[in-house]
Amino acid sequence: MHLALKPLTQCKILIVDDDEIIRVSLQTIMEDYFEVETLSMGSQVLDYCKSNIPDLILLDVNLPGVSGLEICTELKQNIAFEHVPIVFITASYDTDSQNACWEAGATDFISKPVTVSTLIHRTKNHVENKLRLEVLMELTYKDSLTGLYNRHYLEEEVGNALKQSEREKKPFSVLMIDIDHFKLYNDHYGHLQGDICLKQIANVFADTIKRPHDVAIRFGGEEFLIVLPYTDLEGMTHVCKQIILQLNKSNIEHSQSSTGQVTVSIGGVTYDKQNIMGLNELISLADEGLYCAKRDGRNCYKL
Ligand code: GH3
């Protein structure tokens, strides 16, 4: 099977080493094949990755302050970065040092002094494997009509995101959204136009959610879930308002609806630390909110 992968020259490699000579020489070698960024301190890595997820990290073990092993452990525990290959560059070959790298979640390690061809071939292999994994995950977890995540993704991945928020004692919000009078839309405009409408609405959701952890999921036919980790009631309210506003601006005609355009109803819930809930419970509470929004006349949200 042949998978179309993005070119390696567009893949981002992050090099982290406190030794400027090593940093610059690694950069010079790698720049012929990849896009390269460098950092000198371990404490900069997490923030950098949050705004710019690399396709591979070349990581020095011995860094002042936060060590390479600590960074690796932290990144591997974070679902946003767990698939980023981390290759240690290390001068220590002894068994304990090697074991420490594997235990921290290393993908591989390369010993200093570095052999250029080994460095290039190993990094290319790891980056290509990451790209293949991403393509396969896209096929497994995305809805082909809308490009949003599918139910399979919800079942496999979102539970883990909720557990992570629980561990970090952070809020976690869920929105359930249903298109208003969509049966009338299909009956009037036809099923194919209905599909186009679903795509337009999905694009509004995708454009509205801004943070890297936010996820929009096609839950069923014309029902969607938006999962907002690290988001409290205030943040969730903002997202609801934005969705209704942006959909209003999109102005998708619906002559059979009293507003004259396509609207949605939204129910939402925020995970409550005092009253620990599982994902299914959160979804059914959001669904209750959605039912209230429908009963209250549609084109609104109930949280
Ligand atoms: P309400 O405002 O109460 O939600 O009314 P509604 O008409 O949207 O609700 P209902 O559940 O009766 O209808 C949902 C419609 O969504 C019916 C179904 O044909 C349509 N639908 C579900 N999946 C798809 C799809 O993939 N494509 C198209 N075009 N229509 C779909």
Ligand code: MG
């Ligand atoms: Mg060092």
Ligand code: MG
């Ligand atoms: Mg429905």
Ligand code: MG
């Ligand atoms: Mg509906």
